[in-house]
Amino acid sequence: GESVGLHLPTLSVQEGDNSIINCAYSNSASDYFIWYKQESGKGPQFIIDIRSNMDKRQGQRVTVLLNKTVKHLSLQIAATQPGDSAVYFCAENIRETSGSRLTFGEGTQLTVNP
């Protein structure tokens, strides 16, 4: 069936390095993608989103890249800080006859070493 998945379940980086978190999706009808950050014991928090008619979107220290040819999404975090340590989820929005809803991947644990 359709699914959203992540290539790497864990990622460890040094403070100041750039981080790249990857996500694969299989539903070509997905029209919108979101990256969420979830700190321990908290609910997911929106980071950045991108529509399917875009290839790249930049925020503050974060960039999302979308490659529709290979159905791949990535989140790049520049100058990673200890406060970036969290689980990161990608989610795709799928339009259905009953409406649209987000489907979440399993998440990648990012650990930033000081």
Added chain:
Amino acid sequence: NAGVTQTPKFRILKIGQSMTLQCTQDMNHNYMYWYRQDPGMGLKLIYYSVGAGITDKGEVPNGYNVSRSTTEDFPLRLELAAPSQTSVYFCASRRGSTYEQYFGPGTRLTVT
């Protein structure tokens, strides 16, 4: 705005007991969602609502029920708790004009 609030934060249930997880949002969002998150896993959609009086099943609805009598509230009911329902439950909401969902802090439920 308080955003999305959930109560209780933690709860331990015995097998067969019932309980209601409360969710309230003060952002006047039409869309509301209930997810469960098992350890080390992503979010799975239980139920959702596109407005007061309208609810629909998500990916994993068995063992749960919901109601949406007002725009603000979207309670999740567990009728006969089972160990398989041990999880963290998140409520979320969004405006109709965007897809971004705002999440509550979660309810950690243990069924023993």
